[in-house]
Amino acid sequence: MDDKQQVPSGDAGRSADAAASGSAESNAPGEQSASAVHTDESSEHLYSPPVVVDEEALNKPLIDEVTPDVAQEIGEFMQETAEQNVEPENVAPTSSYIAFDNVCKSFGDFKVLQNVSFCVNHGETLCILGRSGVGKSVSLQMLMGFLKPDSGSIKVAGEEITGFTETQMLAIRRKVTMVFQNGALFDSVSVGENVAFPLREKGELADEQIRQVVKGLLEMVGVAGMDDLLPSDLSTGMKRSVAIARALAAQPEAVLYDEPTTMVDPLMAHLLGDLIERLKRQLHLTSIVVTHDMRFARKLADRVLFLHEGHARFFGTMDELEHSEDEVLRDFLAMDELLYPT
Numbered sequence: 001m002d003d004k005q006q007v008p009s010g011d012a013g014r015s016a017d018a019a020a021s022g023s024a025e026s027n028a029p030g031e032q033s034a035s036a037v038h039t040d041e042s043s044e045h046l047y048s049p050p051v052v053v054d055e056e057a058l059n060k061p062l063i064d065e066v067t068p069d070v071a072q073e074i075g076e077f078m079q080e081t082a083e084q085n086v087e088p089e090n091v092a093p094t095s096s097y098i099a100f101d102n103v104c105k106s107f108g109d110f111k112v113l114q115n116v117s118f119c120v121n122h123g124e125t126l127c128i129l130g131r132s133g134v135g136k137s138v139s140l141q142m143l144m145g146f147l148k149p150d151s152g153s154i155k156v157a158g159e160e161i162t163g164f165t166e167t168q169m170l171a172i173r174r175k176v177t178m179v180f181q182n183g184a185l186f187d188s189v190s191v192g193e194n195v196a197f198p199l200r201e202k203g204e205l206a207d208e209q210i211r212q213v214v215k216g217l218l219e220m221v222g223v224a225g226m227d228d229l230l231p232s233d234l235s236t237g238m239k240r241s242v243a244i245a246r247a248l249a250a251q252p253e254a255v256l257y258d259e260p261t262t263m264v265d266p267l268m269a270h271l272l273g274d275l276i277e278r279l280k281r282q283l284h285l286t287s288i289v290v291t292h293d294m295r296f297a298r299k300l301a302d303r304v305l306f307l308h309e310g311h312a313r314f315f316g317t318m319d320e321l322e323h324s325e326d327e328v329l330r331d332f333l334a335m336d337e338l339l340y341p342t
């Protein structure tokens with residue numbers, strides 16, 4: 001097994017940070033082609049369809065999407081978020097923002113995760129892949145402190161959270177927010193009030209400022225003018241966009257996305273992918289994206305974690321994944337190609 005491509009699940013002596021430095025050839029965040037539009041057409045890739053990257057669209061400031069009446073307020077708000085988040089190039093390469101180190105989790109006799117290690121650097125996007133039931137969502141829930149590991153260490157926002165109390169976790173959840181599959185919106189209040197919730201909780205802005213920030217956020221994520229609707233009036237994709245707006249209202253350092261493209265049409269999936277990438281680039285957000293969608297992962301991932309039968313079968317770049325000789329990975333990629341031919 002190529003040590004650089006795969007983090008052996010039983011590799012108890014190897015820390016996630018060491019795993020990070022072991023993958024030093026990974027794409028550094030933001031280290032992508034400067035060309036306006038490029039396609040990755042490397043003929044060596046086993047199952048790699050061309051990934052169209054429209055650099056111009058991805059670098060277009062999100063603030064360009066908002067109407068002039070709210071541009072100043074939301075502009076300052078977004079600027080604050082960007083400045084609070086450390087730019088990836090100013091962080092030591094081995095300093096991870098999120099890390100699992102030999103994490104184990106069982107439910108009864110069922111070992112969901114066994115000695116799983118991985119890490120996510122500041123400003124990086126990690127995509128977690130794997131078949132159904134391998135512990136992808138459980139991993140996110142442990143990062144948020146909703147579930148505790150049986151053993152091992154978990155670092156979030158640079159802090160060891162394993163022994164954290166609920167009160168300590170609340171402080172972590174102000175920095176790291178999660179976008180749930182169903183949006184997890186409050187059903188009984190309007191879309192606008194859902195997005196306003198973190199702003200009201202913080203208590204730093206006046207009502208008119210909150211109104212403007214909410215309007216601006218909804219315009220940026222592509223659901224302009226839906227402030228007064230109820231969540232039940234929205235499609236699944238729209239709910240996810242609103243959930244992203246609500247996450248941004250908390251001015252996070254990191255966002256964890258659980259299956260953002262499940263049950264949305266390809267166009268919506270494309271828009272959500274662009275949005276996640278633009279947020280990463282423009283707000284220096286650290287991100288984890290749990291997905292079944294290989295195209296989505298190809299578009300977003302700086303690094304990939306592949307979970308299989310309780311183990312971290314692979315941790316490395318998408319390029320390394322696609323060149324892997326591991327039969328399990330090759331089967332997964334072949335199955336994806338069969339189900340979603342390019």
Ligand SMILES: Nc1ncnc2c1ncn2[C@@H]1O[C@H](COP(=O)(O)OP(=O)(O)OP(=O)(O)O)[C@@H](O)[C@H]1O
Pocket residue numbers: 107112130131132133134135136137138139
């Ligand atoms: N709170 C819980 N109590 C008991 N079992 C649980 C709990 N949460 C998750 N599980 C089990 O852990 C396993 C992993 O669940 P998880 O939701 O992480 O899967 P997943 O990889 O996200 O899969 P999917 O892609 O289908 O959502 C599943 O068998 C699930 O039933």
